[in-house]
Amino acid sequence: MRRSVLVVAFLATFLSVGLFAQTNLGRIVGTVRDNTGGVIPGVTVVVRNEGTSWTREFLTDETGGYEIANLVAGTYAVSAEISGFRRFVRPGVVLDAGRTVRIDAQMEIGEVANEVRVESTTPVVESETPSIANSLDYEGHMKSAVSTGNRPWEALVSLPNFVSGTATFVYSLAGSRGSQLEIHVDGIGTPSAGSPLGSGTMTMEGTSELRVLAVNNSAEYSQPAILQQISRSGTNDFHGSLRYYHNNSALNARPYFVPKAASHDHTFGAWFGGPLVLPKLYDGKDRTFFMLSYDGNFSPGFAAVNANVPTAAMRNGDFSASTFKPIKDPLTKVAFPQNKIPAGRINPVSKSIQERFYPLPNYGDTSVFTQLNHRIIFDNSAKGGNLDLRIDQKLTDQNTMYARVGWVQFNVARMEANLPTVGPRSQLRNLRSVALSDTHSFSGLLINELRLGYHRS
Incomplete structure (x- = not known):
């Protein structure tokens, strides 16, 4: 028996695997008071996701406070109810990924059947944590003057402290180095040796929010600068969009000193989501939701190769x-x-x-050896696509989960060497990412979140 214990202790010490505790879930906190400012314990506080109708509830403690954690990003309605007071309702509470929002309630004496409805915007200033963060949603990205559609981080240069570096896909945030910026997709890190931003980003259509954490990050993050990409979930209503972006050199201004280079870029994307409904088989309203998104690009082009022969x-x-x-x-x-x-x-x-x-x-006088006397033109068109699917499921009132699967494929043609006879090389890459999250609320004070992720680049 003692030998077995020693073996288990050895394996646990030297063969352990590192686990990461980054979370992209938010929380809503607050205090319930009466007209005189006194706290009210025992109030039932309910938060309801206005998109999916999923609810979570909490009883205020002896100080009148409540905290409902592990909430996915979205728009919520907060209500408070107790006998002898009118019901308090605060709709339209926007909760960003990983953010803490304070919603205090002031109860008025009256019948529960009567309702006090408060219409107000969500506070912009982060008052519950010392961190400084910026966020950008899908609509904000599409309206950005620097947006080209499929690269979400390009729009982030419009945010404070976000600076583009000289190298490709290298950015600096709040004075940090480019290598210190890490991207998380649904809380799962996507490291890549070729890019500090990772190689497993989702489609822009499938993104509900981009959140940048730069100052006073908590110890759960391994880098001082974090870029969070949060996937979009389906709701009880069917929604979708379709876009197409075209860049044609015929519409570009002509440079003064050099001829205008030809270019034809095609960028497109679409998404569609809602409740999972199978006619006569299954109705997923309030329970099962899906979101399917795709974006792609095609840039035909040619490149010259010069060689000494x-x-x-x-x-x-x-x-x-x-x-x-x-x-x-x-x-x-x-x-x-x-x-x-x-x-x-x-x-x-x-x-x-x-x-x-x-x-x-x-090229040139072929009888005399000169530099770069052989030139050819080859097709170096670039094309790629990105597909994401997310399924959200309500198992019970206390247990919800979602799964997301992403595929990325792109092809780039390059010359293997300066010798034209070696020929071009077609670089085809397939990236895969999987995220699974399960949230179980055992009580108002005990919540367990299990998140698993897989990424291949």
């Missing part, structure tokens, strides 16, 4: 027309006459490789 005379051993140093016989160390290698001294293997991989010059 030997002339026809040089291929036959005649270097007399060039400015090279005298070529010496490797056996005698004596220069070849007129800088010409006899045909019988050329290795047949080398000659075969030369004829196979080195084309003849096609």
Whole structure:
């Protein structure tokens, strides 16, 4: 028995796996008081998601306070009810990802059947935590002057403290280094060796909010600068959108000193979501919701490749027309006459490789060796697509969960080397990401959140 305990202790110590505790869920807190300012304990406080009608409730403690945590981003209605007082209702409470919103309630004496309805905007200032954050929703991104549609982080340069770096996909936030910015998709990190922003971002259509955390982040984050991308969920109403963005050089201004380069970029996206309804089989209203989104891009184009290749005379051993140093016989160390290698001294293997991989010059005076004397044009069109599917399910009044699956595929053509005969290389990449979240409320004070994620780049 003692040996088994030692083995388990050893495995737990040296074979442990790191787990990350980042969360993108928010909470609503507040205090319930009467007309005189006195606190009211035992008040039933209910928050209801206005999109899905999912509810959570809490009884205020002896100080009149309440805290309802682990809420997904969305718009909520907060109500408070107790015998002897009129029912308090505050609709339209916007809760961003990972944010704490305070909604205090003032109860008035009267019948519960009567209602006090408070219409007000959600506070913008973060008063419950010392962190400083900025956020941008889907509509804000689409209306941004710097938006091109499929790259959500491009619109973030309009936010304070967010600066674009000189390298591709490298950004600085609140003075941090580019390598210190990390992206989280639904609370799951998406690291990538090629980009600090990761390689598993969702579609912009499938994004409900982009949130930037820069100052006084909590210890749950491994980097000083965090970019959170929160997926959109379906609601009880069917919604969707379709967009198309086209950039054509014919509509661009002509540069003064150089010819205008041709370009034709096509960017598009769509999303659709709502309750999962199967006619005569299943009605998912108030229980099951879906959201399907897709975006893609196609940019036809061509690129030039310049190479240095030997002339026809040089291929036959005649270097007399060039400015090279005298070529010496490797056996005698004596220069070849007129800088010409006899045909019988050329290795047949080398000659075969030369004829196979080195084309003849096609640019300039082909009889004289010059720099970049061979030029070709090849197709380097770029295309890609991103598909996301999210399913939300209410198992019980105390248990909700959602699952999201994402696919990203893009293809870029590049030349493998400067030698045109090597040919272009088609780089096809397939990225996969999966997120699963389960939230169970055992009581008003005990809530468990289980989140699992998988990312392949």
